[in-house]
Amino acid sequence: MIKGFAGVIARVNLSTGEIKREKINEEWARLFIGGRGYGSKIIYDEVDPKIDPLAPENKVVIATGPIGGSNAPTSGRSMVITKGAETGTIACSNVGGFFGPELKRAGYDMVIIEGKAEKPVYLWINDGSIEIRDAQKLWGKKTAEVEQVIKQETDPKARVANIGPAGVKLSRIANIMVDACRAAGRSGVGTVLGSKNFLGIAARGTKKVELFDPEEAKKAIAQARKLVRESKITSVVLPKLGTANMVNVINERGGYPVRNAQDAYDADAGVTGGEEIADKILIKKWACAACPIACGRVTEIKEGKYKGHHGEGPEYETTWALGLMCGVHDLNAITYAHYLCNEYGLDGISAGVTIACAMELYEKGYIPERDVPFPMRFGDGDAVVKLVQIMGEREGIVGDLLAEGSYRLAEHYGHPELSMSSKKQEIPAYDPRAFKGMGLNYATSNRGACHVRGYTIGAEVVGWPEPMDRLQYEGKAALTKHMQDFTAGAIDSAGMCLFTWFALGYVSDYGSILRAITGIPYSDEELLKAGERINNLERLFNLKAGLTKKDDTLPLRLLKEPIPSGPSKGEVFELDRMLPEYYKLRGWDKEGVPTKEKLEELGLKM
C-alpha cells in the first residue's frame, strides 16, 4: 500500500445527499501523482467535456497531493479541478492557506462534489465524519463573514474554503477563498460551486498521515528547507517585499501591460510595487501551512478615503490588474479593490483585466451612455473600486456584464478583440511581446491564459536555473513544454507551491521527497512523464469539448500591435515562430491533436 495519502476520497452527491467513501487508486497515484493530476483524471473520466459547466452534471474535485500535510516546505497547497465556468476548458486552480492539510488530517485526500443541492448547503468534515449542512442564511454573504460563521457553527479550529457573493450570483470569474485570504482564483471554479448551491467546506482533523520512510523523508525535507533558506529569493526578497517585488522587475524590462496592454511600460509603476507596499501599508507578513517563505501581506490602508480598511494583499498580479492595467497609480485604491475582490470572491486578475477592458470600450465610445453607471476612465482608482463593487453585486447593465469576464463583456459590445484573454481567461501580468516563452505558455495553457502553468519567467527574467534572452524565440518551445510538464508532475500534483522552485529548481529535489513519503520509486523521468501525461489528458478533454488549434492563440493586439514605448518598444509576439515546434515537441500533429503514438506512450486514450 502506498503511503503519504490519507487513502480515501469522499464523494458527495448534492442531488441525492448520498456520501460515499472510495479508496485511492494506487495505479492512478503512480501515473497522475495526486492533486491536479489525479483530480484531472477524475474529471476526464466522469465529466462529459461538452456539457455546460454550470449544469449539475459538472463535478468539482478538491484535491491535496501526497506531499500535502507533511512538513515539506509549502506543502499546504490544494487544487480545485472542474470544467471551468469562464473557459469551458478543463480547469484547475491552486490555493494555499491551511485547508488542504486539515482536509487530509480529517481523513480525506480529496472531495468530489457532484449534482446540485435543492437549497444552499455546505459540508462539514470532522475527523472522518461528513455532514451536509444548511447554508441558506449564509448564501450571498461576503467571504470573511461566511468563514467566521461556519467556524462558529462547527469548530473554531476548522479550516474553511468557501465562495462569496460572486460565486452565488454565478459571476464567471468567481473564486473559492481559503481562510478568507487565499484564493483558488482562476477559471471560474467558484462559479461551478455556486451553480451547485454549494457554499463550501469546513474541515477539522487530528489524524496523522503515515509516511513510507520517515527517516528518509525527514532528510529530504530538511534538505529542501535548507535550499529554501539559502535562496535569496525565497529567504529575503519574497518575505521582505512579497510577490509584488516583481513590479519593478517586469516594468523595467518593458513587459508590464498598461491600460489594457495598450502599452507595456510606465515610468511610475514602482509606486504600486512591493517596495511601496512594504513602506506604506504592510503590517506583517503571512505564511501558508508549512511555508518558510511567507510571501503573504497583511496590510492596512493608512491614509486617504479608504483609510482604516485592512486585509490581505495586494499581490503582484492584483496590484497590476487593478492598478496599471487600468492605468491606476493609487496604491490605496488598488489595495481596497483587492480587499473587495477577496470579500466578493472574485478572481483579482480577471476582475482587473475585465475592468481595463471596460475602460477601453468606454473611452472608445463602444458602450452606449445609457449602459454606463459612471465615467469609467483609465487612471481612476475610485472607478476601479466602484466597478469591483458593481461586478460583485452584478448591479446594473455594466455590472452584470463585468461579472461575465472580459471576453463576454467585449463580445457583447461588438469588440471581442479588446478582451486581453486566451481561451476566454484573462492574461496575467507579463506582456507576451516582451517575454516570448510566457506568450507561448499563455497560448497553450489548458486552462486559458496563465503564468503559473509554465513559468518561463524563471529562465527569461530570473535566470533560473539557466538564463535565456527574453526576446529570443529559439528554444522557447522546449522551455515552455519543460516548465509545463515539470509544474504539472512534480509541483501541482505533489501538493507544493511553485515558489519552492526558485530554491529547489530540479525535478530530483521534489522526487526525493515524493519517494520517501509515498514509497513509489518515481524517477526524475517518470515525474516529468507524469507531467506530460497530465498536460495531454487536459488537452484531450479540451479537444473533446470542441476547442481546436484556433484557440491556442493570443489577442490580436499582442500579435500585431508593437509595444509603443519603453524598453521593449517595437516588439510584437510572433506565435507562428514557436507553435509548430511546440506541437512537434509535444508529439501532436499539425492541428495540435496528440498522435496515436504519443497517447500510447503515455498510456492515454482519446
Place this chain on the structure above:
Amino acid sequence: MKVKVKFFATFRELFGGEAKEVELGSGSNIQDLLNLLCDSRQRRQEIFDRSGKLRPYIKILKNGRDIKFLEGVRIELEGEPIQFLGGIHAKLADGDMVAIFPPVGGG
C-alpha cells in the same frame, strides 16, 4: 557622459536611494560603473564575489535588456570577427539607463 542608475528591492538600502546619475568617462562599460558605485566594502561584497567577479544572481539591465545578452567585446581571430556577449563588458553610452536588481522572483 552621464548614465542614470536605478536600484530596486533590497539594493535601495545598500546604495542609499532609488536612483543616481553617474558621470563616467567615454568608452566606459558596466564594470567601470560598478567599480564607481561600489565605494564601500559592504557594497563590493554584495555585488562581487571574492575573486572580483559579478555575483551570478545579480541582474543588471541596460535600457531594459539583461547585460548577459547584450553585445560586448568584439575581437578578430585570424581575420574573422568574433562577437562576445557583453555581460559586465557591455559598453555604456550617454543617456543610458541601468537598473540593478538583487535576486528577485515570484508573482
